[in-house]
Amino acid sequence: MNLIEKDLKYIWHPCSQMKDYEELKPIIIDHAKGVYLYDINNKRYIDIVSSWWCNLLGHCHPQINAAIKAQLDQLEHVIFANFSHEPAIRLCEALSQIIPNGLTKFNFSDNGSASVECALKMSFQYHYQVGNTKKTRFMCLSEGYHGETIGALSVGTMDLYAKIYKPMLMDAIRIEAPDCYRCPYGKCRDNCDVACFEHAERAFAKYGAETCAMIVEPLLQGSAGMRIYPPLYLTKLRAICDAYDVLLIADEIATGFGRTGKMFAFDHTGVSPDIMCVSKGLTGGYMPMAITITTDKIYDAFYADYNEGKAFMHSHTYSGNPLGCAAALAVQTILKEEQILEKANVRAAYLTTKLTETFGNHPYVGEIRHIGLIHALELVQNKTTKEDFASTERIGYQIYKKALKKGLLLRPLGNIIYFNPPLTITEDELDEAITIAYEALTEILN
Numbered sequence: 001m002n003l004i005e006k007d008l009k010y011i012w013h014p015c016s017q018m019k020d021y022e023e024l025k026p027i028i029i030d031h032a033k034g035v036y037l038y039d040i041n042n043k044r045y046i047d048i049v050s051s052w053w054c055n056l057l058g059h060c061h062p063q064i065n066a067a068i069k070a071q072l073d074q075l076e077h078v079i080f081a082n083f084s085h086e087p088a089i090r091l092c093e094a095l096s097q098i099i100p101n102g103l104t105k106f107n108f109s110d111n112g113s114a115s116v117e118c119a120l121k122m123s124f125q126y127h128y129q130v131g132n133t134k135k136t137r138f139m140c141l142s143e144g145y146h147g148e149t150i151g152a153l154s155v156g157t158m159d160l161y162a163k164i165y166k167p168m169l170m171d172a173i174r175i176e177a178p179d180c181y182r183c184p185y186g187k188c189r190d191n192c193d194v195a196c197f198e199h200a201e202r203a204f205a206k207y208g209a210e211t212c213a214m215i216v217e218p219l220l221q222g223s224a225g226m227r228i229y230p231p232l233y234l235t236k237l238r239a240i241c242d243a244y245d246v247l248l249i250a251d252e253i254a255t256g257f258g259r260t261g262k263m264f265a266f267d268h269t270g271v272s273p274d275i276m277c278v279s280k281g282l283t284g285g286y287m288p289m290a291i292t293i294t295t296d297k298i299y300d301a302f303y304a305d306y307n308e309g310k311a312f313m314h315s316h317t318y319s320g321n322p323l324g325c326a327a328a329l330a331v332q333t334i335l336k337e338e339q340i341l342e343k344a345n346v347r348a349a350y351l352t353t354k355l356t357e358t359f360g361n362h363p364y365v366g367e368i369r370h371i372g373l374i375h376a377l378e379l380v381q382n383k384t385t386k387e388d389f390a391s392t393e394r395i396g397y398q399i400y401k402k403a404l405k406k407g408l409l410l411r412p413l414g415n416i417i418y419f420n421p422p423l424t425i426t427e428d429e430l431d432e433a434i435t436i437a438y439e440a441l442t443e444i445l446n
Contacts, residue, residue: 003028003040024401032059035425037409045409048421048433052411053222053254054285057334058422064284064330071326080108080320087325094332095293098263100250100272105299107292107312108319112253112279113147115290116215119275120151121314122294123213123247129301129310132245135212138170139203139246141177145223146215146251155215158223173211175203177221178229181367181378182386194233200240208244213275215249218265219371222254225416226376228369231268238271247274247298253290257281257331258341258423261348261372274298282324284331289324344423348373351419351430358438364445373425376418379445389415395444402440408433410440417441 001009007026012018028040035058037045047055057064075085092106107122109115120138127135140146140155147153153162154170162169176199180187185195204211218234221227241248250273255265259281262268266276275298279290304310318324334340352370359365359377366380379395381387389395396412403410410417417437421430 024404027404034058034060035422035429043407045404045407046429046433046436047409048419048437049409049411050420050422051285052280053259053420054280055422056257056281056284056331057340058424061284061330061334063334064286064327067326067330068286068323071322075322077318077321077323081315084320085322085325087322087329088320091325091328091332094329095291098332099276099293100264100266102272102295103276103293104296105294107294107314108321109290109292109316110288110318110321110324111147112251112277112290113149113152114316115253115277115279115292116146116152116155116249116251117149118292118314119215119249119277119294120155120213122292122298122312123249123275125312126247126298126301127212132212134210135245137173137207137210137212139173139175139207139211139214141216141221142174143177143179143221143224143227144215144217145221146217147253161223173203173207175200177224177227178233179227180229181227181369189228189230192230192232194230194236197233197236200237204240204244204246208240208246211244211246213247213249214241215251217251218255218273219260219268220255220265220374223413225378225413226369226374226418226420228371234266234269235271238269238273241274249273250276252276253279258335258344259372259374259420261341261345263341282331283327286327287321287324288318289321289328340423344373347425347427347430350427351375351434354430354434355419358434359441362441364441373423374418374420376416377441379415379417379441398444399437399440402444403436406436406440408436408440410437 004025008021029037030040031038035046037047071087078085107118109118138155142157145156145158148161150168153165155172156162157174178196180189219228238248250266252264256278266273274295276293283289302310302312355368355375359368364379365377366383366386367378369376379389381389396415396417399417400410400412
């Protein structure tokens with residue numbers, strides 16, 4: 001029995017209909033370097049989606065590799081209750097220099113969903129302990145995604161992930177999200193006063209008194225199809241949260257560490273959240289690690305004598321894992337010393353130009369949207385009416401399969417084809433990816 005047969009015998013892959021694997025067999029990756037993955041037959045694939053958006057600086061980066069190897073020989077893990085270690089302390093010190101103003105305290109967990117769960121529990125308990133006992137509900141945007149644990153699903157509104165579990169979920173308040181491509185107000189991004197914010201205003205007027213926190217994917221709703229909205233929306237959201245004493249949670253798991261052209265999406269706004277969740281690029285995609293970062297004000301509501309029962313009794317076995325901290329510290333060093341963001345923004349402009357030249361006049365590409373190096377092509381049947389292809393046609397999936405044969409890893413979001421590469425990708429590598437994407441898209445849509 002070969003590796004593919006053994007995989008199909010034992011493994012239930014995430015976010016997959018395993019019946020599809022009868023036709024498109026698992027691809028067994030042997031090694032990787034930079035933006036490239038190599039399978040057991042030495043076929044090369046461009047990882048243009050950063051292996052689910054987490055590979056920040058390329059695969060097998062020598063500096064990150066060395067940091068983890070050195071840490072492995074010193075300390076692999078230690079209980080993080082009443083114990084600590086230098087890599088965690090140094091990491092928090094380094095992050096303190098780059099996070100939005102006012103965020104000061106770091107609570108470690110091991111994945112993005114866990115970070116969101118931590119933020120939800122933290123905000124609920126905060127209000128309880130400062131006497132706002134009626135504030136027990138959460139607000140979120142429609143088409144949002146915050147992870148796949150029960151709390152995270154409750155504040156996500158993607159039916160693909162959450163609908164079947166509705167009887168298990170909390171009753172969150174859902175606000176209609178901005179949809180700039182199909183804006184019902186007829187606005188364009190360059191001249192937008194976020195009239196759609198009226199939905200938030202109505203929700204806060206009705207439910208603000210009972211809401212403890214609002215969670216948002218800042219500027220970019222990833223799983224919704226890389227939907228991008230203006231910074232002004234977040235500025236208004238910060239103000240209305242303050243007016244109603246609602247905590248603002250920024251889910252920067254997908255947008256953090258340079259993905260949007262700045263270190264964090266909130267850096268585009270001039271305001272700060274009360275709680276910020278980070279993961280994915282935190283360790284460069286190497287190690288499972290997440291952090292929920294909050295303010296002194298929230299932290300102080302939990303600080304009391306033990307017998308008052310105010311401690312935050314929330315934990316993860318691998319909280320503050322030294323190997324993850326070592327990887328994250330290496331990422332911070334590389335970002336700073338090699339001016340990664342500055343260079344990535346130059347390549348982002350290059351990618352925008354090349355995609356526009358290649359796909360701008362394509363009859364089935366309705367929009368090319370972008371923020372930082374993240375670029376998305378929305379495929380439509382009709383550019384004038386913006387009519388979608390039927391989901392049953394699985395157009396994105398067909399393009400994905402065709403691109404794989406040609407050596408490009410695209411993982412479409414429905415009919416949205418996107419590039420979310422490592423920040424270190426070169427112009428030549430982008431050219432190669434664009435060429436393959438165009439060939440795959442044209443062959444399927446023709």
